[in-house]
Amino acid sequence: MACRIAIDGPAGSGKTTVARLVAQKLGIHYLDTGAMYRIVGLHLYRKGADVKSESLRDYLTDLKIEYVDGTFMVNGSPVGDEIRTPEAGMYASIYATHPDVRAFLTNMQKEICKNRDIVAEGRDIGTVVIPDAEVKIFLVASPEVRAKRRYLELIAKGYDVQYEGILREIIERDENDSSRGIAPLTKAPDAVEIDTSDLSVEEVVDRILELVHLRCKKKI
Numbered sequence: 124m125a126c127r128i129a130i131d132g133p134a135g136s137g138k139t140t141v142a143r144l145v146a147q148k149l150g151i152h153y154l155d156t157g158a159m160y161r162i163v164g165l166h167l168y169r170k171g172a173d174v175k176s177e178s179l180r181d182y183l184t185d186l187k188i189e190y191v192d193g194t195f196m197v198n199g200s201p202v203g204d205e206i207r208t209p210e211a212g213m214y215a216s217i218y219a220t221h222p223d224v225r226a227f228l229t230n231m232q233k234e235i236c237k238n239r240d241i242v243a244e245g246r247d248i249g250t251v252v253i254p255d256a257e258v259k260i261f262l263v264a265s266p267e268v269r270a271k272r273r274y275l276e277l278i279a280k281g282y283d284v285q286y287e288g289i290l291r292e293i294i295e296r297d298e299n300d301s302s303r304g305i306a307p308l309t310k311a312p313d314a315v316e317i318d319t320s321d322l323s324v325e326e327v328v329d330r331i332l333e334l335v336h337l338r339c340k341k342k343i
């Protein structure tokens with residue numbers, strides 16, 4: 124039986140960092156669903172698609188997303204850092220509220236997660252993508268802590284950002300992601316909540332691994 128680990132939470136709670144490490148330590152697949160929403164968000168923004176349109180399907184027909192050995196390819200080319208900007212995160216959050224975008228990506232994500240040991244991270248993994256996941260984690264941290272982490276991360280990458288602007292963006296995306304009508308960011312009833320505000324990355328990873336060994340029984 125597969126061991127599927129769902130890690131959900133708001134921006135900057137540590138999902139990507141801990142999910143990659145858990146997957147690496149267990150030697151299993153890893154899926155960053157946020158990257159998929161960022162790819163689609165940037166694509167739709169560049170096409171000038173109106174998120175209020177009834178249908179966005181026509182804008183998605185020429186977007187081929189492939190997932191090859193943990194790397195996303197878009198129309199045959201590997202995805203670059205352009206999806207990691209605060210703007211791309213905001214476009215992702217905006218267009219992620221549209222049912223056509225969610226259907227397009229959720230079907231792909233379910234396929235990738237089918238019948239394999241995997242760590243998948245995002246907003247709706249434990250509630251929509253893998254609702255029967257063996258392990259469900261919901262990471263939380265204060266907006267200020269998450270903004271500071273994202274600010275330091277972007278500064279280290281050479282982006283010219285201000286902490287106050289990042290805090291505003293984080294709060295706006297939190298509101299967007301948790302108040303939308305479809306697949307909102309919310310803790311699944313059977314998810315284990317971990318407040319990462321005062322925990323190191325290693326401490327968060329260790330807590331998740333303890334749950335994996337408990338819930339997945341086999342030592343994967």
Ligand SMILES: Nc1ncnc2c1ncn2[C@@H]1O[C@H](COP(=O)(O)OP(=O)(O)O)[C@@H](O)[C@H]1O
Pocket residue numbers: 132133134135136137138139140141272273275276319322323324327
């Ligand atoms: N527990 C933690 N303590 C300190 N820094 C963290 C912790 N978890 C993640 N970070 C750092 O915060 C930044 C954002 O983490 P990330 O994993 O991208 O969050 P998310 O995927 O939830 O948006 C990264 O630079 C990461 O190294």
Ligand SMILES: Nc1ccn([C@H]2C[C@H](O)[C@@H](COP(=O)(O)OP(=O)(O)O)O2)c(=O)n1
Pocket residue numbers: 132133134135136139156157158160161212215216219244245246247248296300
């Ligand atoms: N499973 C997912 C993953 C991301 N999204 C949307 C909502 C998020 O604000 C954006 C960007 O997600 P991403 O995980 O890359 O953002 P952070 O790394 O948490 O800052 O995409 C979603 O609606 N569902």
